[in-house]
Amino acid sequence: MNVEALAPQTTPTVAMIRTLGLLSAICGLIIVASYQGTYAAVQENKRIAIERAVFKVIPTAKSIEEYLASPEGGVTKVGAGGTASPGAVKFYAGYDATGKLAGIAAEGVAKGYADNVRILFAYDPVAGTVASFSVVASRETPGIGDKILVNKDFLANFPLEAKLSADLKTLAHEIRTVKHGSKVNPWEVDAISGATITSRAVGKAINDAAQVLLPRISPQLDKLKEKS
Amino acid sequence: MSQSPPRTWDEFMEGIWRQNPVFVMVLGMCPTLAVTVSGVNALSMGVATTFVLVFSCGLISLLRKLIPKEVRIATYIVIIATFVTVVDYVIQAVSLALYDALGAFIQLIVVNCIILGRAEAHASKTPPGVAMINALGMGVGFTIGLLALGTVREIFGAGTLFGVALFGESFQPWVVMVLPPGGFFVLGSWLLFFAALERRKQRKLAEATQNA
Numbered sequence: 001m002n003v004e005a006l007a008p009q010t011t012p013t014v015a016m017i018r019t020l021g022l023l024s025a026i027c028g029l030i031i032v033a034s035y036q037g038t039y040a041a042v043q044e045n046k047r048i049a050i051e052r053a054v055f056k057v058i059p060t061a062k063s064i065e066e067y068l069a070s071p072e073g074g075v076t077k078v079g080a081g082g083t084a085s086p087g088a089v090k091f092y093a094g095y096d097a098t099g100k101l102a103g104i105a106a107e108g109v110a111k112g113y114a115d116n117v118r119i120l121f122a123y124d125p126v127a128g129t130v131a132s133f134s135v136v137a138s139r140e141t142p143g144i145g146d147k148i149l150v151n152k153d154f155l156a157n158f159p160l161e162a163k164l165s166a167d168l169k170t171l172a173h174e175i176r177t178v179k180h181g182s183k184v185n186p187w188e189v190d191a192i193s194g195a196t197i198t199s200r201a202v203g204k205a206i207n208d209a210a211q212v213l214l215p216r217i218s219p220q221l222d223k224l225k226e227k228s
Numbered sequence: 229m230s231q232s233p234p235r236t237w238d239e240f241m242e243g244i245w246r247q248n249p250v251f252v253m254v255l256g257m258c259p260t261l262a263v264t265v266s267g268v269n270a271l272s273m274g275v276a277t278t279f280v281l282v283f284s285c286g287l288i289s290l291l292r293k294l295i296p297k298e299v300r301i302a303t304y305i306v307i308i309a310t311f312v313t314v315v316d317y318v319i320q321a322v323s324l325a326l327y328d329a330l331g332a333f334i335q336l337i338v339v340n341c342i343i344l345g346r347a348e349a350h351a352s353k354t355p356p357g358v359a360m361i362n363a364l365g366m367g368v369g370f371t372i373g374l375l376a377l378g379t380v381r382e383i384f385g386a387g388t389l390f391g392v393a394l395f396g397e398s399f400q401p402w403v404v405m406v407l408p409p410g411g412f413f414v415l416g417s418w419l420l421f422f423a424a425l426e427r428r429k430q431r432k433l434a435e436a437t438q439n440a
Contacts, residue, residue: 011296019294023303026287027310034314041321049324137328142385143403 054092057122057132058103061094065227069216075223089213094122099227103131106213108205114139117201123214125221129159130175130206138198145198153180154192154199161186162210169215177203239358243366249342250373250415251422256342259333260374261411267390269329270378274371276319276334280311281343281363281370285351289359292352304347305338312337342370380414381405 054064066078068088078090091106104123109116117140121133140146148154165172173187177200183190189206191199217224249255259277264270284307288295295303316334320327327334337343346366351359382388385405387395404410 011298016296016299019291019296019303020299022294023291023306027306030310031313034317038317038321042317045321045324141403142406143401 050092053120053134053136054094054105056134057105057120058094060096060102062097062102063095063227064105065093065095067091067093067224069213069220071216073216073219075217075220089209089216091213091217093224095227101125101221101225101227104217104224106209107136108207108209110201110204110208112138112140112201113145113197114141117145117198117205119202119205121206121209123162123210124159125218125224127159128161128163130162130210131159133158133202133206140195140198144195147192147195148198148202151192151195153190157183157189160189160206162206162214163187164214164218168218171207171211171214175203175207175210236358236361239362240365242362243364243369244372245369247366248369248373249366250370250376251418253342254419255345256340256370257415258336259340260377261408261415263330263333264374264377264381264411264414265385265406266329266382266388267375267379268326270374271371272319272326273330273333274367274374276315276330277337277340277342277370278364278367279315280308280337280340281346281367282360283311284308284343285346285363286356286360288347289351289354289356295352300348300352304344304352308343308347309338342366376418377411377414381410385410 050066051064055061067075068078068090069075070085070088072085076088089106091104093104094102096102104125105120106123107118107120109118111117115138117138118136119133120136122131123129124131135146135149138145140148160175161173162175163172164170171187173185175187175189177189177191177196179196180191180193189199189203191203243249247253250260256277259273263273284304287307288304291303312335315337319330319334346363350362354362379389382390383394384402385407387393387399387401405414
């Protein structure tokens with residue numbers, strides 16, 4: 001009955017290669033089929049997730065367009081053809097029901113207490129302020145670091161001033177997080193006492209992203225004003 | 229080698245009680261401790277692992293006479309990795325929020341020792357039907373283990389069960405329960421509970437034999 005017991009050392013090379021080859025073919029088919037079968041649903045899920053996140057920070061927005069801001073200063077709509085230059089930054093333009101620009105949303109990231117804190121913030125180009133933010137991903141301590149979304153004093157930091165300097169190359173004032181209770185300027189973020197590191201991450205994430213993005217898009221605002 | 233119906237039932241129950249992967253064999257501790265911060269996470273992780281277990285054990289059992297023992301580990305891992313990839317895509321298609329919550333632990337099902345252990349110790353020696361039933365039992369047992377941790381941690385650490393608030397506004401969550409140490413506390417408590425049950429059973433048995 002047991003062939004292996006009779007001839008223990010004589011597994012032919014061909015048998016091994018045949019089994020591995022056959023198996024790779026079966027497994028390859030299964031993987032490709034499941035990838036293609038779920039592709040549409042996965043892309044749709046990703047689109048809905050982005051849309052929901054943008055609508056949360058720009059409450060008046062009813063539709064969004066995805067753009068890339070290249071280092072040379074141009075903005076190109078994603079999916080409209082043309083290649084993105086290296087170093088381009090993605091941002092979302094939110095439009096209200098009448099097709100007017102309601103705000104611009106972009107991602108920012110900075111090191112928090114546990115890991116990187118990734119946030120999405122809304123920029124109001126008319127007022128020159130960061131209107132609000134939401135968390136995209138964070139591993140901050142529950143009950144401490146996640147206070148940034150509920151703490152009333154912290155949320156009162158917004159709208160946060162983010163005006164460009166006269167030469168339109170940088171922000172007029174760097175957005176900084178200051179110790180709880182010592183905020184004096186509209187571009188400072190008043191930290192939550194006890195969650196200073198996470199508060200600082202929010203300020204830094206907004207500052208780093210705004211310093212890069214705002215000089216690039218502010219000369220192009222006319223192109224973004226109406227939904228194309 | 230009699231194939232009576234009780235044996236099938238026995239194969240199924242093995243993973244749920246006698247050889248429960250979490251509480252008896254203490255296998256697969258990495259997802260057990262890491263993802264069980266809520267009931268939903270625990271249930272989805274359990275279902276995903278069960279799916280991979282059942283299908284990879286089925287395929288391995290089907291091919292068991294074709295697989296030379298020299299390349300068996302490689303073939304098992306390829307088969308397991310295939311079904312993990314399928315689960316990965318399916319979870320992304322079902323819910324991105326769930327996908328983010330489970331994080332790297334979906335991909336890490338590949339190296340879950342329960343699955344490779346079942347493949348090596350069971351599926352490679354039994355026909356597909358029996359192997360899949362045994363794998364299903366193990367998967368359900370693993371899911372029960374995860375749920376036992378996940379529900380307790382969610383109730384204490386967030387005051388909710390499957391997202392439904394259980395207590396009033398005044399509830400102050402016991403935050404450590406949803407942090408990594410909480411996983412160890414709850415697992416330890418469950419192991420203590422089962423060890424106490426086992427000891428009581430043995431004492432009763434000893435008393436019964438003494439009296440007889």
